[in-house]
Amino acid sequence: MSYELTRARVETYFDRTATRTWEALTSDAPVSRIRETVRKGRDEMRARMLSALPADLRGARVLDAGCGAGQMTAELAERGAEVVAVDISPELLKVAARRLPDHxxxxxxxxxxxxxxxxxxxxxxxxxMDSLIYYSPADIDAALSCLSSRSEKTIFTVAPRTLPLMAMWYTGKLFPRSDRSPVMVPHAPERLIARHNGRDLGRVSSGFYISHAMEVRA
Structure with a gap:
């Protein structure tokens, strides 16, 4: 499936099907035990990715690519960065904008x-963060080349090629059938690191959330 077709499926999912689900997941609202493991894992991964940059980002311009409900965006801005927060879903952007503190x-x-x-x-x-997980190896390679050509460093995640992750995903236990996400494409982090001269930032595994972070430089 091409990048454009996958992007369209992701847009449909986040903008029309699961906005409320992801709004709850990225808040303090009560969620199921399964979704609580996802929330905990995402919080840990966000902190891991942020640790790759200085605490003081004043003067830096940062792209939050696939910003979703804006948690990463807010933390980057709190550090002083000028943030461009982009998402395929206008509805999730509304959530992110509403949540952003006035200051x-x-x-x-x-x-x-x-x-x-x-x-x-x-x-x-x-x-x-988790915005490239639905794309093919060729599409991720192209995306990283595109982003790296316009940035000093790109910090991103993929779904690692592990049997537990794919078993959980295909059984559909993460979300009910009515709001299930498009299927992730598993990747070998080692291949991406070698191909793009990247740096391994490690893996987070929390129940039904498994994601691997890397950094590539221009």
Missing amino acids: LQGRVTFRAGDMLDPGHGTFDAVFA
């Missing part, structure tokens, strides 16, 4: 559209 409003620009659009400009860093 950070001047540091964030929200944009609906393709995270790879060169019109977003150049950056000191790009974050793509």
